[in-house]
Amino acid sequence: MAVKKTKLDEMETVFAALADQTRLRLLNLMRDEEVCVCFFTEVLNESQPKISRHLAYLRKAGLVDSRREGKWVHYGISDRLDPMARTVLDNVLEWLGSQEVMTREHEELVAACCSLDVPVTIARAPKPEALVEREEIARPKPEPEIETYLL
Amino acid sequence: MAVKKTKLDEMETVFAALADQTRLRLLNLMRDEEVCVCFFTEVLNESQPKISRHLAYLRKAGLVDSRREGKWVHYGISDRLDPMARTVLDNVLEWLGSQEVMTREHEELVAACCSLDVPVTIARAPKPEALVEREEIARPKPEPEIETYLL
DNA sequence: AATTCATATACGTATAAACATATATGTTAA
DNA sequence: TTAACATATATGTTTATACGTATATGAATT
Numbered sequence: 001m002a003v004k005k006t007k008l009d010e011m012e013t014v015f016a017a018l019a020d021q022t023r024l025r026l027l028n029l030m031r032d033e034e035v036c037v038c039f040f041t042e043v044l045n046e047s048q049p050k051i052s053r054h055l056a057y058l059r060k061a062g063l064v065d066s067r068r069e070g071k072w073v074h075y076g077i078s079d080r081l082d083p084m085a086r087t088v089l090d091n092v093l094e095w096l097g098s099q100e101v102m103t104r105e106h107e108e109l110v111a112a113c114c115s116l117d118v119p120v121t122i123a124r125a126p127k128p129e130a131l132v133e134r135e136e137i138a139r140p141k142p143e144p145e146i147e148t149y150l151l
Numbered sequence: 152m153a154v155k156k157t158k159l160d161e162m163e164t165v166f167a168a169l170a171d172q173t174r175l176r177l178l179n180l181m182r183d184e185e186v187c188v189c190f191f192t193e194v195l196n197e198s199q200p201k202i203s204r205h206l207a208y209l210r211k212a213g214l215v216d217s218r219r220e221g222k223w224v225h226y227g228i229s230d231r232l233d234p235m236a237r238t239v240l241d242n243v244l245e246w247l248g249s250q251e252v253m254t255r256e257h258e259e260l261v262a263a264c265c266s267l268d269v270p271v272t273i274a275r276a277p278k279p280e281a282l283v284e285r286e287e288i289a290r291p292k293p294e295p296e297i298e299t300y301l302l
Numbered sequence: 303a304a305t306t307c308a309t310a311t312a313c314g315t316a317t318a319a320a321c322a323t324a325t326a327t328g329t330t331a332a
Numbered sequence: 333t334t335a336a337c338a339t340a341t342a343t344g345t346t347t348a349t350a351c352g353t354a355t356a357t358g359a360a361t362t
Contacts, residue, residue: 007250008172011243015170020320021159037339050321052340057319071329071338084246091242092162095235099158125338171350188309201351203310208349222308222359276308 010062014085017061018092022046023054027063027077027089028096029109034067034076038125043108063089072126161213165236168212169243173197173205178214178228178240179247180260185218185227189276194259214240223277 017023025044029035041051055075058064063085065078081089096102113127168174176195180186192202206226209215214236216229232240247253264278 006252007246008175008252011175011246012170012172015166016319019163019167019170021163022320024159024162041339047322048339049323049341053320056340068328068339073339084242084249087242088239088246091235091239095158095162095239098235101157101159167349173350192309198352199309200311200353204350207310219309219358224309 010082010085013061014063014088017058017063018088020054020057022050023058024092024096025102025105026051026054026058026075027092028102028106030064030076031093031097031106033128034065034074035109035128036072036074036122036125038072038122039109039112039128040075042122043105043112069126074126161233161236164212165214165239168209168214169239171205171208173201174209175243175247176253176256177202177205177209177226178243179253179257181215181227182244182248182257184279185216185225186260186279187223187225187273187276189223189273190260190263190279191226193273194256194263220277225277 018027022044026040029040029043037048037051037055040046040055041048044051055064055066059066059075062081063078064075065080067074067076077089109128112122169178173195177191180191180194188199188202188206191197191206192199195202206215206217210217210226213232214229215226216231218225218227228240260279263273
């Protein structure tokens with residue numbers, strides 16, 4: 001016997017999910033696309049259980065979806081949101097994006113994806129595709145050309 | 152020694168304020184203009200202390216302002232909101248307005264302002280101006296004409 | 303000044319939520 | 333099968349929050 005969830009219930013749920021700074025920071029990082037848990041943990045410099053718990057909260061609230069890829073789990077903003085919730089979430093991301101501190105954290109994520117010198121915890125983790133592409137565009141790898149020349 | 156409030160703090164505060172159904176219902180009623188506390192209590196059919204407490208929460212969060220007029224106190228949406236918060240709140244009101252239950256509650260407020268047969272608790276309370284004007288436009292009073300005719 | 307009316311706040315209780323630490327669970331490699 | 337890696341969940345503690353009931357506070361009337 002499922003309890004019917006009203007729109008007001010949904011509103012309360014969505015705003016409760018947004019009423020926490022750690023969760024806002026998580027949403028900021030996954031603004032462009034899904035991100036692996038280990039990257040959240042690394043960039044936000046928070047404990048793994050804490051990050052995991054907040055991600056679970058966001059998922060239960062319906063704001064994000066998760067996908068497992070072997071040992072790795074990715075979280076991204078849900079593409080099945082109620083239009084109203086989607087609008088509010090867009091507002092949130094814009095508000096976050098207007099803050100230098102949040103912009104900097106997102107840049108740290110980008111840096112973590114592009115840098116070759118990263119902690120072992122994320123060294124082998126699957127990187128967000130869009131950010132990896134940015135790497136290839138911004139920094140063409142010199143190694144392949146050198147090797148080809150030697151051959 | 153005031154603690155400096157960051158934008159992330161403000162976001163958390165705003166969304167925490169929105170994360171309660173009673174408070175959402177209150178915002179819905181004051182969407183057009185300020186409303187006297189007694190009308191909130193009457194229309195939402197909730198206890199006075201409960202209403203008062205939630206209004207205080209909204210005021211502390213900066214979403215609403217209050218104004219005393221003798222024995223009566225009016226609450227309305229603040230006109231000094233951060234633009235980002237304002238955008239979110241506008242979308243909240245739109246989300247609320249899309250719900251039949253919320254539309255009906257707002258209509259109850261209008262009815263309470265226009266009806267001549269109301270509980271003594273709000274019979275003498277100052278009515279929201281915009282809604283009163285709507286009364287004059289929508290329902291011209293027949294009594295004044297009858298009285299004038301008798302005279 | 304006492305009384306009435308309108309609203310704010312106090313008090314006690316129950317529930318929810320955030321957190322650090324510990325541990326369980328799921329996947330992969332050896 | 334065991335061990336390593338990545339993530340989810342359990343546990344105990346602290347803090348915040350919502351609520352009903354009671355009371356205090358502020359304004360107006362008598």
